[in-house]
Amino acid sequence: MSVQTTDVLIIGSGHAGGMAAKVLTEKGISCLMLNAGPVVDVTRQATRKLPDELPFRGFKPPGKLEHVFQASEFNANVWVDESEVPYTFNPLHAYNWVRVRLFGGRSLFWSRQSFRLSDFELKARSRDGFGQDWPLDYAELSPFYSRVEEIMQVAGAMDGPPQMPDGNFILDKEPWSDSMKRFMAAAQPKGISVCKQRRAVGRDGLASSINLLLPDAERTGKLTSVQNAVVRQITVDKHTGLPNGCKFIDRLSHREMEVRARIVVLAAGTLESARLLLNSGLANSSGVLGHYLCDQIYGAGIVASVPEARNGRADKKLMGGGAIVPRFRNISDKHPKFLRGYALNVTSTTGAMGANNFAAYGEELDRKMDEYYGSGFHMTIMGEVLARHENHVRINHEKLDAWGIPVLHIETQYTDNEYNMAADAVDTMSEVCTDAGFEILATNKRPNPPGYSIHEVGTARMGDDPKTSVLNRWSQSHDHKNLWVVDGSGFPSSGWQNPTMTILSLSMRASERLADEMKKGNL
Amino acid sequence: MERRDVLRAMAVIAITPRWLLAQTAQNQNAAPALPAPVPWTLGLNPRTPLPQTTVADTVAETTPSYFSAAEMATLIRLSDVFMPKGERPGALDAETPAFLDFLIGHSPEVRGSLYRGGLNWLDAEAKRKFQKPFAKVSDDEAGQILKPWLRTWMTDHPPSQTHADFVNIAHADIRTATTNSRQWLDSLDDRHRDQRSQLYWSPIEPDVYAERPTSVHTRPTQTIAAPKSTHEVRSYPQ
Numbered sequence: 212m213s214v215q216t217t218d219v220l221i222i223g224s225g226h227a228g229g230m231a232a233k234v235l236t237e238k239g240i241s242c243l244m245l246n247a248g249p250v251v252d253v254t255r256q257a258t259r260k261l262p263d264e265l266p267f268r269g270f271k272p273p274g275k276l277e278h279v280f281q282a283s284e285f286n287a288n289v290w291v292d293e294s295e296v297p298y299t300f301n302p303l304h305a306y307n308w309v310r311v312r313l314f315g316g317r318s319l320f321w322s323r324q325s326f327r328l329s330d331f332e333l334k335a336r337s338r339d340g341f342g343q344d345w346p347l348d349y350a351e352l353s354p355f356y357s358r359v360e361e362i363m364q365v366a367g368a369m370d371g372p373p374q375m376p377d378g379n380f381i382l383d384k385e386p387w388s389d390s391m392k393r394f395m396a397a398a399q400p401k402g403i404s405v406c407k408q409r410r411a412v413g414r415d416g417l418a419s420s421i422n423l424l425l426p427d428a429e430r431t432g433k434l435t436s437v438q439n440a441v442v443r444q445i446t447v448d449k450h451t452g453l454p455n456g457c458k459f460i461d462r463l464s465h466r467e468m469e470v471r472a473r474i475v476v477l478a479a480g481t482l483e484s485a486r487l488l489l490n491s492g493l494a495n496s497s498g499v500l501g502h503y504l505c506d507q508i509y510g511a512g513i514v515a516s517v518p519e520a521r522n523g524r525a526d527k528k529l530m531g532g533g534a535i536v537p538r539f540r541n542i543s544d545k546h547p548k549f550l551r552g553y554a555l556n557v558t559s560t561t562g563a564m565g566a567n568n569f570a571a572y573g574e575e576l577d578r579k580m581d582e583y584y585g586s587g588f589h590m591t592i593m594g595e596v597l598a599r600h601e602n603h604v605r606i607n608h609e610k611l612d613a614w615g616i617p618v619l620h621i622e623t624q625y626t627d628n629e630y631n632m633a634a635d636a637v638d639t640m641s642e643v644c645t646d647a648g649f650e651i652l653a654t655n656k657r658p659n660p661p662g663y664s665i666h667e668v669g670t671a672r673m674g675d676d677p678k679t680s681v682l683n684r685w686s687q688s689h690d691h692k693n694l695w696v697v698d699g700s701g702f703p704s705s706g707w708q709n710p711t712m713t714i715l716s717l718s719m720r721a722s723e724r725l726a727d728e729m730k731k732g733n734l
Numbered sequence: 735m736e737r738r739d740v741l742r743a744m745a746v747i748a749i750t751p752r753w754l755l756a757q758t759a760q761n762q763n764a765a766p767a768l769p770a771p772v773p774w775t776l777g778l779n780p781r782t783p784l785p786q787t788t789v790a791d792t793v794a795e796t797t798p799s800y801f802s803a804a805e806m807a808t809l810i811r812l813s814d815v816f817m818p819k820g821e822r823p824g825a826l827d828a829e830t831p832a833f834l835d836f837l838i839g840h841s842p843e844v845r846g847s848l849y850r851g852g853l854n855w856l857d858a859e860a861k862r863k864f865q866k867p868f869a870k871v872s873d874d875e876a877g878q879i880l881k882p883w884l885r886t887w888m889t890d891h892p893p894s895q896t897h898a899d900f901v902n903i904a905h906a907d908i909r910t911a912t913t914n915s916r917q918w919l920d921s922l923d924d925r926h927r928d929q930r931s932q933l934y935w936s937p938i939e940p941d942v943y944a945e946r947p948t949s950v951h952t953r954p955t956q957t958i959a960a961p962k963s964t965h966e967v968r969s970y971p972q
Contacts (some may be wrong), residue, residue: 261930262930286933500831529879566909567886572817652886653888657891
């Protein structure tokens with residue numbers, strides 16, 4: 212059997228892998244990309260339907276995707292099915308692992324909020340003594356953010372406080388609605404900033420690896436991609452001890468295959484990358500691999516109503532628009548009940564409000580829903596989860612997935628730091644709503660289970676000390692110089708920010724460094 | 735040509751070469767072909783009309799199989815109280831109780847227990863307060879039992895307090911099952927009905943879940959329809 216050797220093997224095709232492919236191939240390096248799932252063609256595999264045309268009238272198929280709260284009967288087939296790729300956890304501490312294996316990964320479906328980390332996150336330990344600082348600072352990361360924002364076409368306003376640095380934006384010049392202005396006026400005395408949302412506009416309504424990154428790589432003629440390649444293990448050269456490719460299984464036929472590469476770039480998404488490294492027995496001389504899994508708390512928040520918008524009086528001047536409240540806790544003061552902080556997504560809505568916002572049924576509910584139509588004002592939390600050693604993943608050798616690969620056991624739970632943060636968010640925002648003259652309809656202080664945010668990061672954290680970190684400051688394994696991990700697993704801490712811009716920036720930075728090292732003959 | 739026709743045409747064009755390949759492969763393995771005027775899979779093309787079908791709910795009834803007769807009677811009354819017929823069809827017009835029997839019956843046991851426990855509690859409350867089953871209570875009497883347990887709640891976080899959990903979750907399910915029914919959607923004008931459509935993703939093969947013998951995807955739901963044919967279909971070893 213002849214196995215062709217490629218320069219760089221990239222495992223994963225989402226934002227992280229797509230960026231690596233773009234940067235490396237544009238520098239003339241040949242890449243082979245493997246993705247566990249198929250390429251999907253929306254014109255063939257999706258069609259518009261009404262809920263009554265589906266077997267469960269739009270309800271999530273029962274018993275399926277129990278840990279994907281985002282799933283509905285319409286999109287149930289795009290998520291990874293737990294019965295196909297199981298994972299285990301302590302039943303008292305469920306984990307919501309939300310996965311997409313289609314080509315392009317979760318970059319096909321993300322909600323596109325696009326924020327930069329600041330030194331408040333990157334150097335958080337220096338400020339509060341908890342965890343580990345990142346081995347790089349904002350000044351070093353900032354130029355990469357600017358280039359990523361150009362590619363992803365990030366829209367926003369230059370209105371961020373220091374903890375939410377401004378960027379290379381398509382300027383959002385839409386005026387604020389009056390309801391937002393009232394919210395801002397009520398928040399201001401508490402030292403709370405309210406800023407324009409920041410989101411990747413992308414092109415043609417999509418900001419994915421498959422339309423913004425991979426076409427550039429394909430144009431170079433240097434990228435070869437294989438779909439349905441479920442990687443079992445990264446292989447190692449017997450003589451040098453260095454990774455030299457991988458074994459994979461064809462998803463449909465279960466045929467076992469092998470490829471060779473000089474460099475391996477891992478971009479399978481935080482937990483799949485950790486699983487693959489653990490299953491391969493690589494990159495773990497520190498014993499830290501799999502540890503410090505963190506994400507962000509979601510699910511806590513408030514639903515309110517703007518009284519002046521009721522009874523058909525809502526108009527575009529009064530209602531509409533979204534805002535981000537950047538973290539305001541533990542910036543210039545110290546909160547007694549928790550470290551770090553949270554941000555809030557704020558939305559002024561113009562449509563119908565959900566029935567669960569009213570303790571009524573039947574005709575009374577119909578009247579309420581008519582009355583409150585177009586008056587909704589929503590706030591939901593995005594809070595930093597502390598990176599703790601005990602929140603970790605390991606291989607469960609007792610259980611195999613559909614391709615016979617040992618599955619992940621995920622052991623993680625939130626602590627009082629996260630619960631206190633959620634409670635503070637609801638209490639503080641309740642005061643702001645009341646001061647703004649809004650009526651509070653529903654509140655929730657219980658965060659969704661860990662993983663729900665789909666912002667899982669950590670497990671292969673970067674750092675300068677090989678004894679306490681898996682990757683160096685360039686996203687390169689301390690143990691194996693030709694193994695690079697460019698997805699969210701390298702994060703030493705989560706911050707409150709959606710991680711995509713940072714994943715893209717780190718992948719770009721790592722890939723340029725990798726290309727330089729190859730050019731210098733260091734790899 | 736409508737968009738959906740264009741897509742359908744594209745789909746067929748994209749698939750056709752595979753059929754040809756499949757047929758070639760088949761012919762290689764099969765016994766010599768019998769003389770026939772036309773190879774038998776070549777008739778379909780982008781102009782082939784698709785037969786028009788309707789959803790089964792409009793012509794058939796589900797045979798309830800999960801809830802007991804008493805539980806079903808309670809669920810029917812509860813559905814009518816929560817979603818009475820008004821300008822739009824009510825829960826009973828939408829056959830919501832029968833649909834929920836199917837949905838809950840196929841769900842993990844924890845959901846079934848919530849429903850069974852809740853329905854039996856409602857019935858017991860009605861007998862305690864009004865000396866009659868819940869199925870026979872008036873709207874006002876039902877309100878006296880239900881209203882103290884109504885809560886407001888945020889998505890994914892229904893109340894967890896006993897009784898409040900069942901009342902609010904059942905209310906939400908009854909609403910969704912009714913407003914997503916053919917009967918309800920047919921009562922909307924074209925614009926509002928179109929707004930209710932969403933992008934549906936087909937299974938990405940292999941759908942391991944669908945291939946499981948217990949899967950409801952591969953098991954037709956019980957319906958009152960034409961009796962099964964008695965004629966025998968022989969099978970041959972592959």
